[in-house]
Amino acid sequence: xxxxxxxxxxxxxxxxxxxxxxxxxxxxxxxxxxxxxxxxxxxxxxxxxxxxxxxxxxxxxxxxxxxxxxxxxxxxxxxxxxxxxxxxxxxxxxxxxxxxxxxxxxxxxxxxxxxxxxxxxxxxxxxxxxxxxxxxxxxxxxxxxxxxxxxxxxxxxxxxxxxxxxxxxxxxxxxxxxxxxxxxxxxxxxxxxxxxxxxxxxxxxxxxxxxxxxxxxxxxxxxxxxxxxxxxxxxxxxxxxxxxxxxxxxxxxxxxxxxxxxxxxxxxxxxxxxxxxxxxxxxxxxxxxxxxxxxxxxxxxxxxxxxxxxxxxxxxxxxxxxxxxxxxxxxxxxxxxxxxxxxxxxxxxxxxxxxxxxxxxxxxxxxxxxxxxxxxxxxxxxxxxxxxxxxxxxxxxxxxxxxxxxxxxxxxxxxxxxxxxxxxxxxxxxxxxxxxx
Amino acid sequence: xxxxxxxxxxxxxxxxxxxxxxxxxxxxxxxxxxxxxxxxxxxxxxxxxxxxxxxxxxxxxxxxxxxxxxxxxxxxxxxxxxxxxxxxxxxxxxxxxxxxxxxxxxxxxxxxxxxxxxxxxxxxxxxxxxxxxxxxxxxxxxxxxxxxxxxxxxxxxxxxxxxxxxxxxxxxxxxxxxxxxxxxxxxxxxxxxxxxxxxxxx
Numbered sequence: 226x227x228x229x230x231x232x233x234x235x236x237x238x239x240x241x242x243x244x245x246x247x248x249x250x251x252x253x254x255x256x257x258x259x260x261x262x263x264x265x266x267x268x269x270x271x272x273x274x275x276x277x278x279x280x281x282x283x284x285x286x287x288x289x290x291x292x293x294x295x296x297x298x299x300x301x302x303x304x305x306x307x308x309x310x311x312x313x314x315x316x317x318x319x320x321x322x323x324x325x326x327x328x329x330x331x332x333x334x335x336x337x338x339x340x341x342x343x344x345x346x347x348x349x350x351x352x353x354x355x356x357x358x359x360x361x362x363x364x365x366x367x368x369x370x371x372x373x374x375x376x377x378x379x380x381x382x383x384x385x386x387x388x389x390x391x392x393x394x395x396x397x398x399x400x401x402x403x404x405x406x407x408x409x410x411x412x413x414x415x416x417x418x419x420x421x422x423x424x425x426x427x428x429x430x431x432x433x434x435x436x437x438x439x440x441x442x443x444x445x446x447x448x449x450x451x452x453x454x455x456x457x458x459x460x461x462x463x464x465x466x467x468x469x470x471x472x473x474x475x476x477x478x479x480x481x482x483x484x485x486x487x488x489x490x491x492x493x494x495x496x497x498x499x500x501x502x503x504x505x506x507x508x509x510x511x512x513x514x515x516x517x518x519x520x521x522x523x524x525x526x527x528x529x530x531x532x533x534x535x536x537x538x539x540x541x542x543x544x545x546x547x548x549x550x551x552x553x554x555x556x557x558x559x560x561x562x563x564x565x566x567x568x569x570x571x572x573x574x575x576x577x578x579x580x581x582x583x584x585x586x587x588x589x590x591x592x593x594x595x596x597x598x599x600x601x602x603x604x605x606x607x608x609x610x611x612x613x614x615x616x617x618x619x620x621x622x623x624x625x626x627x628x629x630x631x632x633x634x635x636x637x638x639x640x641x642x643x644x645x646x647x648x649x650x651x652x653x654x655x656x657x658x659x660x661x662x
Numbered sequence: 663x664x665x666x667x668x669x670x671x672x673x674x675x676x677x678x679x680x681x682x683x684x685x686x687x688x689x690x691x692x693x694x695x696x697x698x699x700x701x702x703x704x705x706x707x708x709x710x711x712x713x714x715x716x717x718x719x720x721x722x723x724x725x726x727x728x729x730x731x732x733x734x735x736x737x738x739x740x741x742x743x744x745x746x747x748x749x750x751x752x753x754x755x756x757x758x759x760x761x762x763x764x765x766x767x768x769x770x771x772x773x774x775x776x777x778x779x780x781x782x783x784x785x786x787x788x789x790x791x792x793x794x795x796x797x798x799x800x801x802x803x804x805x806x807x808x809x810x811x812x813x814x815x816x817x818x819x820x821x822x823x824x825x826x827x828x829x830x831x832x833x834x835x836x837x838x839x840x841x842x843x844x845x846x847x848x849x850x851x852x853x854x855x856x857x858x859x860x861x862x863x864x
Contacts (some may be wrong), residue, residue: 263857299845311746311784337857342682342845344751349693350742350785356830363835372840379840379854383849385680386708386834389687391729393783407714409727415849426683426812426847469748469788470688476789544788546747556826560750564783570727 228455228481231463234529235323242357244364247325253370255442258376262301266485267337272439273449275461279315279435280396281513281542283530290338292421293429300429301422302343303405304438307389307396309348311564312544314467314589318477320347322440324361330438333445335382336430342383345553349389355574357385386593393568398432400570403406411572411626434446436465436543457483459531464543465602466490470509471549473498486518487511490499490528491547504549508640512541514561515629517616518636532593537616554641555648558633559587565630574628579610583630595649600638607631642651664679665709670698673833681838682844684714697827698775700785701732729782737814739774742795743804746784749791754781757792760806762772765813786857797823 235241235250248254251646258266272287293300304327308316316586319327347355363382365371373381387405389395395404399413402425417423424430440462444452453461460483468490469475478496480489491509493501500506508518516537519526526532533540548557566584571577583606586599596602604614611618611628614635618628638645666674674694678687688710695706702812706833707721714721725731745754761779764798772778787793794809801812815821826832 228668264855265857296852298850299847301845307782308786312748312784312788313784314788317786336855339853341842341853348786349689350795352799352829359830359832359834366836366840369840369850373842374834381854383680383836383842383844387727388690388693388829390693390731392727404689405686406683407685407724409724427853428847439714455728469791470751475748510747512754539708546751546788548751550749557750558745559746560747564746566785632777 228463230479231443232323232326232436232465233477233479235326235520236318237263239322241323241362242321242325244361247323248397252325252566253329255445256370258331258374259333259336260376260380264337264339267333268418269380270449271333271337271444273538274440274444276452277445277460277461277530278434278442279436279440279543281310281515281539285435286376289421289433290431292336292419293431294422297429298339299341300339300340300431301425302331302340303398303401303430303432304331304343304345304424304435305396305398305401306345306347306351306354306433306435307401308351308435308542309393310515310542310544311561312467312469312510312513313542313548314464314469314477317348317351317354319439319465321350321357321433324358324440325365325433326439327358328361330441331384332371332375332382332432333441334438336380339383340431340533341477342385344385344387344425346387346389346395346401346405349391351388355386355388355563356579362386368563369384369531373407392570393564394570394624394626396625400624401432402430402656409570409624411570414623416532425653448623451469455481457527457529459483460529464528464540466543466545468497468545468547470547471501471504471552472547473501476647485528486525487523487528487545490545490586491524497545497547500547500549506543506547506551507552508544508548508554508636510544511546512565514542515539515625515632519638520559524635534617539617540597554637554644555587556591558637559584559591561633562587562630565626569626569630573622573627575610575621576630577608579627580630583634590645590648590652593648593652595645595652597649599649600642600645602640603634607634664703664831665705666695666713667698670694676835678713680844682846685716687757688716688721689728689833691794692725692728693827693829696731697829700738700825700827701735711847713858735772735845736826737778739777739823740797740826741777742776742782742785742798743777743782744783744785744787744793744795746788748784748788752791753807755794757794757809758807759859761809764810767812768787787792796821797826798829799849 263376395410404410420430462480
């Protein structure tokens with residue numbers, strides 16, 4: 226089957242957020258179709274499509290849905306729209322430009338899994354996405370698509386718009402639930418808090434990413450067979466990637482999952498158009514700030530989950546950040562580590578203390594006060610957060626935030642050690658007044 | 663300073679009514695308090711505690727975790743310049759430096775006419791770098807000239823953004839006759855559309 230866009234197909238229409246435009250282009254047809262199917266049949270279709278979660282971990286959504294313990298009610302749906310991984314820019318577009326598609330996806334998930342209330346959690350800083358979703362929900366309630374007796378059936382569910390207040394950690398699913406309960410957004414220990422079993426208010430809860438849910442109307446409307454006709458063995462359908470940084474045409478592109486390569490999307494004329502100003506590529510981040518960096522030799526890898534995992538990094542949240550030959554890798558590394566240091570929730574000591582010290586050491590180096598021992602100190606502190614600096618990172622913490630901060634350090638020191646040493650050598654030659662360093 | 667006004671209180675009750683457990687409304691209500699006064703006052707936090715059957719300390723505990731809640735006056739216009747990795751690569755540090763100089767304030771302090779500037783973590787507009795938000799409204803691909811024009815626009819009133827505190831201009835409203843109702847934690851019954859024989863979904 227030739228590739229066709231699924232979740233961004235309405236992006237050319239600047240009025241696609243309105244219900245009339247959505248309905249005119251096949252909107253809510255999947256919901257009508259689902260009302261003629263059993264919940265199990267809808268669930269089976271999603272399972273057969275082998276839709277991978279689009280939030281970062283890439284776990285199959287249909288299988289996650291099956292983890293709710295039988296006979297335990299109520300069950301909740303929490304939509305993760307707290308997009309904040311550096312480099313990631315897709316969920317906000319889906320919420321702003323085609324909110325009804327996300328709403329229809331929520332309804333299909335609720336119907337299939339027996340979820341009786343849905344909370345759509347949108348990142349606090351996204352005021353425009355919040356108002357677009359609020360307006361779309363108001364329209365959908367008035368039209369009978371959401372709320373009591375949907376389309377005249379006995380399917381009833383409220384979708385509640387919820388909004389956060391600025392905290393990256395809340396994108397972690399158990400922290401998201403804590404935040405939705407009105408608490409500080411600190412992750413919970415798994416087990417016992419696997420949300421599908423023990424989630425919101427201690428009840429079974431499905432947490433799905435915005436892009437994951439946006440795929441559902443197409444899957445139900447067209448069928449799993451058409452969906453799996455696109456993509457590679459383990460990565461079906463399409464996926465949205467944001468390509469940013471030093472490229473000619475930064476943008477958000479929906480591509481066939483698993484077959485498109487990094488070279489296609491970074492250099493292709495229809496995509497990011499290559500490194501800008503004719504410069505050479507120095508490195509790129511394949512899947513958000515938490516990912517291990519890739520280089521020239523990785524360009525021909527396909528954007529496919531298993532392949533990228535095997536190559537030692539991850540597709541994560543679909544964020545590709547390109548760095549050209551002039552990039553100061555110590556500063557880039559510091560920038561990413563500072564992000565994790567600022568966003569650490571403070572619950573686990575290795576992360577709270579470790580990320581803070583890593584940031585300070587790097588800042589000191591950049592300020593011209595680096596010490597010869599700093600390189601080994603960076604590695605030692607990193608080892609205390611994630612022993613062995615392995616991929617996937619080993620965890621000494623409840624959630625992966627701390628170990629993620631180690632990725633840019635492991636990447637940059639391994640490949641660009643000379644740049645760190647240059648900073649240190651430079652600072653050694655300076656006269657530093659006693660007591661200031 | 664102020665507890666919630668009558669108008670805010672009406673909105674607050676509607677928000678509280680959408681959650682099976684009241685405390686879930688806390689973050690939206692803190693936003694409501696900030697919308698009313700420009701920042702979250704101690705009195706408002708006490709009022710929220712009464713509304714949600716919490717202690718003021720519990721309200722403060724949640725409030726103090728989140729970056730967006732300010733507990734002292736911060737001016738009407740907050741300019742948040744993104745310094746995430748994509749914006750960093752495309753000159754965010756220079757833009758922040760320029761902003762501090764042209765406004766004559768350091769990050770985190772406020773001009774006499776109520777404008778402040780701050781470097782913030784990734785705001786999800788990476789392909790539009792460098793970018794910023796004024797009271798959480800986006801401005802893409804910002805040059806230093808663009809920044810100066812923005813500040814001039816705020817000062818002469820030609821840039822219209824809601825004052826700090828107000829987020830979405832449209833609110834969700836669930837009509838009473840359309841509401842499915844909250845899924846109460848203790849309800850323990852299968853949903854009406856759930857077939858009897860589908861108890862153990864695979």
